[in-house]
Amino acid sequence: MPLRIIDLPVEMINKIFEELDTFSRFNLQKVSKTFRIIIDRLKPSFKTLDFYINTDDSINLIFDRFPVKLVLKTHKIDEILRFLTIFQPGTLEYIEFRNEPKTRKNLLKIVNLEQIKRARNLKFLELGVKIRVSNGTRFKIYIKEFDVEDIARLRDFLLTTAHFKSCLLTARQFNFTFPRIERILRSDKCLIFTINRTQLIIEKPVQKLRSALINFQYFRMRTRKVCHLLRDTVDRQPIVISDCAVRLPSVSTSVLNLNEYFNEYSKKGKNCEIYCYHSKRTKQIDDAWHVDLAMNDLSILFKSSNVRIDDLELVFRREAKYAVDWCLRLIRKVSNLYVDGLVLKVENTKLALSALSSFKTGSFRCLTIEFSEPEKEVGILYDSRIIGTEQFRQAEEIDIAKYGIIDPIHLESFYHCNRFTITLSSLSAENILQLRDALASSDNFEECYIYLSRPLNLSNIGKSLEANVPDGAPFFTCEYPRPDTDSYLGIKVSPSEVFIFCYSTLESGEDDENSNLTK
Amino acid sequence: MSCEEPTTSPTPENNITVVSSDGKEFLLDLKLTEQSETLARLISNFEYDRTDVKKDPVPLGNITSAQMQKIIEWLQHHRYYPKWEQNDIHYSTSFTFETWVEEYLNIPNNEMFELLNAANYLNIPRLFSTICRIMASRITGKSAEQIRTVLNIKTDVKNDVYTGIPIQEDSSSSEDGMSEISLSPSPPPI
Structure with a gap:
């Protein structure tokens, strides 16, 4: 029996069909x-696809600038949907819509398609009076009239669209004056614009993008609720936060703090009461658990895969175990999280370990661990597992002075730090000599504070450091040249604390506090 | 041009013998085998490029002597062509081929598919790609009905995708309308 095409392996049939143009493929679809x-x-097999919806029941499709007019009997929106689903998401680079979909529902049908979301150059043209959205880097809108509200809405959208570069608005009439539009568009100096009688060009300077995003952190939360297209657009932006705090002190209260926004979610019977400190407003949501609402808001913040937080404070107590687990799960899900200063306020070492293990190694620079109850007396840290974690070893600055008294055998775990603050149970002459030698040879060491739970014998320490300690002196200082450098290691010892710092004689006296200290 | 009877340079050091499925032997120049990744790898693995190694005939169970003859003709013609790169595939809606290639592949579809199978088996990318493009050129610009005629297949579609007009049923397809070939590889027969 002669070999037919259907007797070939599918991979080989694929190779043949890949050579065909779009219309031959359409015909092939009808074969079997x-x-x-x-x-x-x-x-x-093409990169661009244009739809032109005509006033009659027809759609003009343009594939790679090769036009074909198709007369469609069914509803045209559904036809667009059907055609778009032919293509794999991300393969269409350019999609253009010429007419407004009849209703918002239909619009959402289209914009929810993965093909639209992932098209880098998307155009919605002639969309009527109200401005719709676009995720294109450059796009044009033709409408009859423009009013101030349209411009303000467009501005808010443009500021939250990272890859937006410019847009051209053409209208028969602009219902605003030049100063008004200037006030809207140039208020934050994030957008520049050019206007003439019928056209308005809005552009975003690239360098302004970052600051715009920082200023609109709160706005992005509202923006992403508009529709799925906007939500995905917003979620792709990197988030930069200066201050963030998640406080989960009890089962009945959760607190989220984001820059100047401070929300307290508390339990009121079966309901949740949200108190917003920034706007001094209280809102009650019936039949809602406060943890759900707080964590939902936090998940919106961490939805982005790229989050940078300057100062993050996490307050965890065992009582709010469920919320703590949820919060840590959210932190683990962020693929690219970097925290400059992490403050953990925890009830016990187990919670601290859970929190630390949720961060990728090297994802924070400074680490401070304290007890969640500030009045709690600092005791001996029997469980030293925290010191052994990789996250701890990669931190550049560490402050655990208020968390526990540690044994001097752990001193070498801090040699890698730029700065550290700890409380030691004791410090022998031998310990301080080892510490001095290690820090003097460290490349990055700057300063450290060592508090002592038991008073030091100054004369013994002074003898080992070869320093002159007058009888009855409250403290003494000494200095040692650091090998192979022009800098010195200064040591100030008092009965209750040791302060070691690094300074250079070449630096000016005005800027160098350490030099002043030695004087 | 065939290597079947190597009269020009019968130096056994530079040749290997391949045996087709019907038992016919062909003497192949090692230089030609470089175009086939399957043969090139085999020669490299068995070190047949060395003069002191005994060269056993290589059985090619999936290829008939007629196909082998055709393939050797292709290899001879492309002997001095630069090595085929994947990037050489350039997308173009118009299909243009060398005159020699058009004459060479002016064969019925069933022979073309057999040659495609052979090219795939021997892993000769230039031949494989060219056959695919020739087949595509036979399909392109044709209606569904014409494609059915060209490819000698019957439809298993009840209604036209776009117009909804009923299409003649394919009696050979299964009752539940499943495709004639399985998209996932089926297990080998035991």
Whole structure:
């Protein structure tokens, strides 16, 4: 029996069909179900697709600038949907819409398609009076009239769209004056614009993008609720936060703090009461658990895969175990999280370990661990597992002075730090000599504070450091040249604390506090 | 041009013998085998490029002597062509081929598919790609019905995808309308 095409392996049929243009593929789809399945799985053979919806029941489709007019009997929105789903998401780079979909519902049908979301150059043209959204880097809008509200809405959208570069608005009439639009668009100096009688060009300077995003952190939360397209657009932006705090002190209260925004979620019977400190407002949501609402808001913040936080404070107590687990899960899910200063206020070492292990190693620079109850007396830290964690070893600055008294055998765990603050149970002459030698040879050491739970014998320490300690002196200082450098290691010892710092004689006296200290 | 009877340079050091499925032997120049990744790897693994190694005939169970003859003709013609790169595939809606290639592949579809199988088996990318493009050129610009005629297949689609007009049923397809070939590889027969 002669060999037929359907006797070939699918991979070989794919190779043949990949050579075909779009219209031959459409015809092949009609040949048999087998072919339709194979064609559906192929990547499209063109890069651009334009739809022109005509006033009659027809749509003009343009593939790679090769126009074909198709007369469609069914509803045109559904036809667009059907055509778009032919293509694998991300393969269409340019999609253009010429007419407004009839209703918002239909618009959402289209914008929810993965093909639209992932098209880098998307155009919605002639969309009527109200401005719709676009995720294109440059786009044009033709409408009859523009009013101030449209511009303000467009500005808010443009500021939260990271890859937006410019847009051209053409209208028969602009219902605003030049100073008014200047006030709207140039208020934060994030957008520049050019206007003439019928056209308005808005552009975003690239360098302003970052500051715009920082200023609109709160706005982005509202923006992403508008529709799925906006939500995805917003979620792709990197988030930069200066201050963030998650306080989960009890089962009945959760607190979220984001820059100047401070929300307290508390339990009121079966309901949740949200108190917003920034706007001094209280809102009650019926039949809602406060943890759900707080964590939902936090998850919106951490939705982005790229989050940078300058100062993050986490307050965890065992009582709020469920919320703590949820919060840590959210932190683990952020693929690219960097925290400059992490403050952990925890009830016990287990919670501290859970929190630390939720961060990727090297994802924070400074680490401070304290007890969640500030009045709690600092005791001996029997469980030293925290010191052994990789996250701890990669931190550049560490402050655990208020968390526990540690044994001097752990001193070498801090040699890698730029700065550290600890409380030691004791410090022998031998310990301080080892510490001095290690820190003097460290490349990055700057300063450290060592508090002591038991008073030091100054004369013994002074003898080992070869320093002159007058009888009855409250403290003494000494200095040692650091090998192979022009800098010195200064040591100030008092009965209750040791302060070691690094300073250079070449630096000016005005800027160098350490030099002043030695004087 | 065939290597079947190597009269020009019968130096056994530079040749290997391949045996087709019907038992016919072909003497192949090692230089030609470089175009086939399958043969090139085999020669490299068995060190057949060395003069002191005994060269056993290489059985090619999936290829008939007629196909082998055709393939050797291709290899001879492309002997001095630069090595085929994946990037050489350039997308173009118009199909243009060398005159020699058009004459060479002016064969019925069933022979073309057999040659495609052979090219795939021997892993000769230039031949494989060219056959795919020739086949595509036979399909392009044709209606569904014409494609059915060209490819000698019947439809398993009940209604047209776009117009909804009923299409003649394919009696050979299964009752539940499944495709004639399986999209996932089936297990080998035991």
